Amino acid sequence: MIRALIFDFDGLILDTEGPIYRSWTEVYEAHGVALPFELWVKTVGSSNQAFHPQHHLEERLGRPLAEEVINRRVERRIELVLAQALLPGVAERVDEAGAAGLKVGVASSSSRDWVNGHLQRLGLLARFDCIRCRDDVEHVKPEPDLYLAVVDCLGVPANEAVAIEDSPNGITAAKRAGLLCVAIPNPITAGLDLRAADLRLESLAEVTLQELLDRLSQTK
Ligand SMILES: [Mg+2]
Structure with a gap:
C-alpha cells in the first residue's frame, strides 16, 4: 500500500533545469567556449561536485572569470527561473x-x-x-x-x-x-x-x- x-x-x-543550463551556456558562448552537454548533465539532480561549470570554463580560459560575470550569471538564472x-x-x-x-x-x-x-x-x-x-x-x-x-x-x-x-x-x-x-x-x-x-x-x-x-x- x-x-x-x-x-x-x-x-x-x-x-529550473532549462534556465540554469541556459544561464551557463550564455556565459560560455560569450567566451567562445562550448559547454559539453554530457558534462553538464552530471550536475542535473545532484550538485556541482560532479561537474563545476565555473571551474571548467576557467580551466579552458586559463584565467578566473570576472566577479561581474559570475554575479550576472546568477541574476540571469533567477530571471529565467522566475519566468517559469x-x-x-x-x-x-x-x-x-x-x-x-x-x-x-x-x-x-x-x-x-x-x-x-x-x-x-x-x-x-x-x-x-x-x-x-x-x-x-x-x-x-x-x-x-x-x-x-x-x-x-x-x-x-x-x-x-x-x-x-x-x-x-x-x-x-x-x-x-x-x-x-x-x-x-x-x-x-x-x-x-x-x-x-x-x-x-x-x-x-x-x-x-x-x-x-x-x-x-x-x-x-
Ligand atoms: Mg530534478
Missing part, C-alpha cells in the same frame, strides 16, 4: 495525495532557501508534510540519503513511498533508498537514460493520482 508521495524539486515541480510556471499537474497531484490521506514530501539536492523560497512563492509550501534538502544530509543524490531522510520524517516505510523524479541522479537515489519511482522528464533530461524508474510519464497532468498508482502497481 502506498502511503507517501515524494517529489523532487528542480525540473519536476518547476523547470509550475509544471502541469503538480498542484493537482499534490492536492489529490493530501485528500487521499497520503503523506506528501519533497527531496531535493538543492538548498533549503532555494526550494522553500520557490515553493512559498508558488503557494505550495504549506501543502508538504516534510521537505529535506542538501542542508539536511551528508550526501545529495544519487546517494539515497535525501529519500531516506524524507521517509523517516514522514514515518513511512521506503517501499510504501513513491518518488517522482526527472533525472537519472534522482531516480538512482530513490531506487537506492528502496522507493518506487516515476520518471517525468523535461527537455534537459528527456534524452537521458531513465530506465531505472518503475514507470515513465511525459507529464503529471496526463494521469490522476489514482491512475498513476494503478499503473505503478501493474509494473510489479
Whole structure:
C-alpha cells in the first residue's frame, strides 16, 4: 500500500533545469567556449561536485572569470527561473495525495532557501508534510540519503513511498533508498537514460493520482 508521495524539486515541480543550463551556456558562448552537454548533465539532480561549470570554463580560459560575470550569471538564472510556471499537474497531484490521506514530501539536492523560497512563492509550501534538502544530509543524490531522510520524517516505510523524479541522479537515489519511482522528464533530461524508474510519464497532468498508482502497481 502506498502511503507517501515524494517529489523532487528542480525540473519536476518547476523547470529550473532549462534556465540554469541556459544561464551557463550564455556565459560560455560569450567566451567562445562550448559547454559539453554530457558534462553538464552530471550536475542535473545532484550538485556541482560532479561537474563545476565555473571551474571548467576557467580551466579552458586559463584565467578566473570576472566577479561581474559570475554575479550576472546568477541574476540571469533567477530571471529565467522566475519566468517559469509550475509544471502541469503538480498542484493537482499534490492536492489529490493530501485528500487521499497520503503523506506528501519533497527531496531535493538543492538548498533549503532555494526550494522553500520557490515553493512559498508558488503557494505550495504549506501543502508538504516534510521537505529535506542538501542542508539536511551528508550526501545529495544519487546517494539515497535525501529519500531516506524524507521517509523517516514522514514515518513511512521506503517501499510504501513513491518518488517522482526527472533525472537519472534522482531516480538512482530513490531506487537506492528502496522507493518506487516515476520518471517525468523535461527537455534537459528527456534524452537521458531513465530506465531505472518503475514507470515513465511525459507529464503529471496526463494521469490522476489514482491512475498513476494503478499503473505503478501493474509494473510489479
Ligand atoms: Mg530534478
